[in-house]
Each structure stands twice: as structure tokens, then as C-alpha cells.
Amino acid sequence: MVRRTRKSAVPTKPLLRPPVRIGNLDxxxxxxxxxxxxxxxxxxxxxxxxxxxxxxxxxxxxxxxxxxxxxxxxxxxxxxxxxxxxxxxxxxxxxxxxxxxxxxxxxxxxxADLAAALAVNTSSAAYNKAKRMQAAVLTEASRGAQPVRRTPEAVREAERLEAARAAAERRAEEEAALRHALLAPVAKRLLEHRAGLDDDEDVTFWLDQVAAVLPSCRTPTQLVSLQTYMKALVRELKRAERTTGRAVAKTDDARLAYAAAAELVT
Structure with missing residues (x-):
């Protein structure tokens, strides 16, 4: 009888099931x-x-x-x-x-300095042991959603993916900051001339939201919130125009501020 050889796992392949862990414990x-x-x-x-x-x-x-x-x-x-x-x-x-x-x-x-501290004899053994240990850190960071196999290859791959994710996050934050640099002055002009805009209840609500977040707009979440509120405000102003059949801006300054906002968020 011929025995089938057992295929060895791909070193970088994640575990099929998340490991059972104690996790947070009081x-x-x-x-x-x-x-x-x-x-x-x-x-x-x-x-x-x-x-x-x-x-x-x-x-x-x-x-x-x-x-x-x-x-x-x-x-x-x-x-x-x-x-x-x-x-x-x-x-x-x-x-x-x-x-x-x-x-x-x-x-x-x-x-070589860490070999004795890690209870191994060589630099390469210290490196490999540290990489296997790093699997626990990477698994913890993903909260078990993508458990990392305890091999140096798997850890290096997980580190590469984590670095790529962090880089993408930084790019998104930078783009949000650039958009904010354009959006903040327009939002400020709208608030300065809000008396010249339609006082529809929904328009007032979104103007209040913009006014609340604009002064302390620092974090990525706040930057996204400002963009969301401005889009909603422009949407409600356009809806008011369609509903009433008249311009929502009553003054030249309000009209210019509204036009700039509409162009920026569209």
C-alpha cells in the first residue's frame, strides 16, 4: 500500500482557524x-x-x-x-x-546580543524565535481576524501587508488634509453669510453641524465629518431650490459662498 505524503503547509499561508485565546481578562x-x-x-x-x-x-x-x-x-x-x-x-x-x-x-x-536573552545559541536562532514571537503581536493587532502562522516567512509577509495598510491609511489622511485645506475656507464663508441663505429646517441643521465641527477639525474622523456635512448642506440647498422654485441665496455674498461650496463638493 502506497502512503500518500502529507503536504507541508505553505509558510506564509495563514492558519485555517483563528487560534483560541484568552484575550482581555480582568x-x-x-x-x-x-x-x-x-x-x-x-x-x-x-x-x-x-x-x-x-x-x-x-x-x-x-x-x-x-x-x-x-x-x-x-x-x-x-x-x-x-x-x-x-x-x-x-x-x-x-x-x-x-x-x-x-x-x-x-x-x-x-x-547576537539577544541570543542569550532569548535562550538560543546563534544569531539566526534569535532572529527566527523573535519572528515567531512577532506572529502573536500581529495576530493581536488583527484581533484574530487573520491569524498569522508562527513562521519567519509568514511574519515577514504579515509585516509587509501591515506596512502597506498603514501607508494607504497615511495617504488617505494626507488626501483628506488636502481636501480640508480647500474646504475649510469655503465652509467658513458659508457660515459667515448663513443669514443670507434659505432658513429651511434641514439647511439650518447642516449649517449647525458644519459650525460645530469646523473650529476643531483636526483628526481624520473630523475631516471626513466636515466633508460629509458640507455635501449634505449643498444637497439640502439644492433640494430647497427645486422645491420652492427660487434661489436659496438672498445676498450676493451668500450666492458666491454657495456656488463655491457646490463646485467643491460636486
Whole structure:
């Protein structure tokens, strides 16, 4: 009988299923529940238990004093909670160690300098281990939507895609800033001459929205909001013209401001 050879996974191919992770966890609340179990069991060493925020030392205490819990149910509950907390700590260790490596590299550390710290013998082994660790960071950044395989090739590909996404985001922000540079003066003129515009309820509403966002228009979200409000304002002014059959601008200044806005957002 001929055995079919198992195909090896493509190094850059993402995992078929997102990994199961603990994710965000209120560790202080979990430790508080464990503290209560030891209190109920009248643990005589409870006064030595570290603060809820000291996760590692608290886990060591709970391990050393597990026998203080009298009932099997309390022992089971506490042990399962400890397993969960250790798993959470393992996830956090990958993320934070990867950041430490990144900082070390940024500060000029060579892979040879990091070999001993990563418990490996060679520069190449340190590099590969760091790249595998970086997979956890990249998976966390994508919130598990596109889990990254723990291979150097997959991590490099994920880093390339992340860099491309960040570059596209920067370009979009730059374009929004350029559009804002053109749009802000026009919006300001419309507000200065709003008394000369139709006082239709919807027109007034969108003028108020523009007035609210324009003075503090800094973030990408605010820039997009201003563009959205200006488009809506021009749309309502045009609708008012069609409905009433008359010009919505009552003064020359308002007419010029409206014309500039309509040309810019169309």
C-alpha cells in the first residue's frame, strides 16, 4: 500500500482557524474570587497573599497554598482559574517580549546580543524565535481576524501587508488634509453669510453641524465629518431650490459662498 505524503503547509499561508485565546481578562477580578475562596477556607497565610495587581507573585502564592482549600469543589475551581491566569500570562509574555525585542533592535542591539536573552545559541536562532514571537503581536493587532502562522516567512509577509495598510491609511489622511485645506475656507464663508441663505429646517441643521465641527477639525474622523456635512448642506440647498422654485441665496455674498461650496463638493 502506497502512503500518500502529507503536504507541508505553505509558510506564509495563514492558519485555517483563528487560534483560541484568552484575550482581555480582568485579572484583578479573578484573583479577587480566588482570594475569597481562601478567605472562606480560613487560610492562615492569607495575609501574605500579594495584591490583586501582582499577577505572577499571586499565582505563586496560590500554587504554594492550594492545600489550604478544604473542599474539592473549591480546589477544582481555584485550579481551573489558575490555569486560565497562567495562559493569559503566557499570551501577555509573547506580546511584551516581542515589544522588548523591537525596542532593543531600535536601540542598536544585534541579534547576537539577544541570543542569550532569548535562550538560543546563534544569531539566526534569535532572529527566527523573535519572528515567531512577532506572529502573536500581529495576530493581536488583527484581533484574530487573520491569524498569522508562527513562521519567519509568514511574519515577514504579515509585516509587509501591515506596512502597506498603514501607508494607504497615511495617504488617505494626507488626501483628506488636502481636501480640508480647500474646504475649510469655503465652509467658513458659508457660515459667515448663513443669514443670507434659505432658513429651511434641514439647511439650518447642516449649517449647525458644519459650525460645530469646523473650529476643531483636526483628526481624520473630523475631516471626513466636515466633508460629509458640507455635501449634505449643498444637497439640502439644492433640494430647497427645486422645491420652492427660487434661489436659496438672498445676498450676493451668500450666492458666491454657495456656488463655491457646490463646485467643491460636486
Amino acid at each position: 485579572t484583578a477580578a479573578v484573583i479577587g474570587e480566588l482570594r475569597q475562596l481562601h478567605e472562606d477556607a480560613e487560610d492562615e497565610n492569607l495575609g501574605r497573599m500579594p495584591a490583586d495587581e501582582e499577577l505572577f507573585r499571586t499565582l505563586l502564592y496560590l500554587e504554594a497554598n492550594a492545600g489550604a482549600l478544604k473542599s474539592q469543589e473549591a480546589q477544582r475551581k481555584a485550579a481551573v482559574a489558575r490555569v486560565r491566569l497562567w495562559e493569559y500570562l503566557r499570551e501577555q509574555a509573547d506580546l511584551h517580549q516581542a515589544k522588548a525585542i523591537e525596542h532593543a533592535r531600535a536601540a542598536g542591539a544585534e541579534w
